[in-house]
Amino acid sequence: MMMEKSAHSNFAGLHDEVLINRLKQAARDGCLLAVYRVPHGIPGSERLLLITETEAAADALRTAKWVLKTADHSPVSISSLHRAERFFEVGNPFAYCYYRPSFLVWCQERFAGLFSNYAGGKAFKKKFSSFKESYYDDRDMLLSEAGRFYNLNSPISTYLTYITIFEHDLRYLEKLYAGDFYPDESLHTRITILIPYIPELQKLFVRQNGTNYYLINKLQAAIEVAHNDETYINTALYESIKIVERQLYNRVAARYIELKSAVRKEPGPTAVISPAREEQLDDPQLIIVRDILIKIAAPEEVFLFHKAETFQINAHVPATVYYLFVIGQRIGNTSIQSIQQAVAARTQNNVSVVILAHRRITVQENLCFPSAVYTADHVACQQDFFLIGHAS
Incomplete structure (x- = not known):
């Protein structure tokens, strides 16, 4: 027990002295409750996960210069204690996969048993199934609405519904990749936040400038045009939107499988889950x-x-x-x-x-x-x- 307490009080496993000093300062300030270090391949790239006592503290850490600098090299996920616990309760596999005792490198002594009352097994499977189906059910309903508006030649309603579908997809990608979600941010900002976790998004959303993405701007501009012509739907834009949305859906579905598999395997502190082997070309x-x-x-x-x-x-x-x-x-x-x-x-x-x-x-x-x-x-x-x- 003393060894565990020592390991969880000196940032064991971290080797960057500057980063360790920053984390110690955040701990002294009282805003940091726990630090997890997830090794490469569990699944994805190596990352740090920081748990704060309040959402305000999490917001402050996300904009801290040292956090942004660290995120340039590897992802840093920051969540409040309430949100992390909520993810366990609703069956988000991110929490079960990443917030493991074996990945804990530091925590305040009063939180030594953090998340220990949440376990996998049948309880997780039931919660996970409900969490997963909520995504699919809501998406199916929204797609049905978008199709109905399209058939009624109602461009404004069609485009607005697809913006809602994009928001729905991004919200679940945020929960499954970043361990948080950002409903108050613009679609542009949310895509930018996700790119370090999902670099493939850069192929779906091309930057028009430093902060905006072309397809999102095109969709929002089409809504303005539709106010003047309430029956014309840009078919090419509509098809492109559907293709990109389908790719987001595929990414959510793949992430569900990836995280569920990782939770089921429950590797120890040094175990690594190999990424899925890509198919070799035989022509x-x-x-x-x-x-x-x-x-x-x-x-x-x-x-x-x-x-x-x-x-x-x-x-x-x-x-x-x-x-x-x-x-x-x-x-x-x-x-x-x-x-x-x-x-x-x-x-x-x-x-x-x-x-x-x-x-x-x-x-x-x-x-x-x-x-x-x-x-x-x-x-x-x-x-x-x-x-x-x-x-x-």
Whole structure:
């Protein structure tokens, strides 16, 4: 017992002396109740979790310069005691996964048994099921409303409902990734807060400037336009909104599975849950195309949306044609021609590629966000150029 008390009073496991001194000062100020250090892969990247006595103290810590500086290197989640306890009570798997005794590196002595009365097992499963279904039920209801307004040619109601759906998705992403939620902040701010936890959001929401995101601005501007024409709905915008919302939904669903699995495994202090293994590409010709694309164009993402075989070159040997949607910078006609020539030379004219290339900002500015292409099953390579899937 004495060893546990010592470990929880000297920030064991932390090695940054500047950070330790900042935490000690926050503890002396009385606003900090507990500090958790979650190792890499439980699940996600290493992070600090700070528990404060009041919501006001949590708000003050979130804007402290030393917290913001620490967050530049690894996520820092800050929550009040009341909100953390509430997450346990409603079955939010974030609380059960991250607020574990084995991750506790410091706490005030009067809170030595913090959260010890909350356990997993059947009680957690029942609460978790209710927490999860509340997201799905509310989303289904909102989508039904949006569809009804769309069929009634009511653009204002359609757009406003989708803003509510975005808020609903972001609220659950905040609860599941950040261990908190920020209903008083704008959609722009909430997306920015989530990006350190979910970097993929940068692909869905392109910045229009330092603080705003293009798609959100486009949606809000469409509401203003609709006041002058109460029957016109921008179909391209509507389809883009639906695609992005579906990606947010997929992220919530995946996070539920990820956290539930982590809670069930209940690793010890040094155990690490390996992230899900990404699917390897098994098409040798597409691997050749991938490598040439990386070398010549350095794309951000490549989507394979069609594959065909022809016999135009040799009546006995089929030639494969890959149709690719490429997102990246400065991929013009010259680069595309170089890629096509290199692919033909490397494969002895047995493979050719048809490439449609855009910058990411252009995709959203012109709403050319093809739903048939931009799905997880069609992603050919991402920023680290690791092949994770292809169209069947």
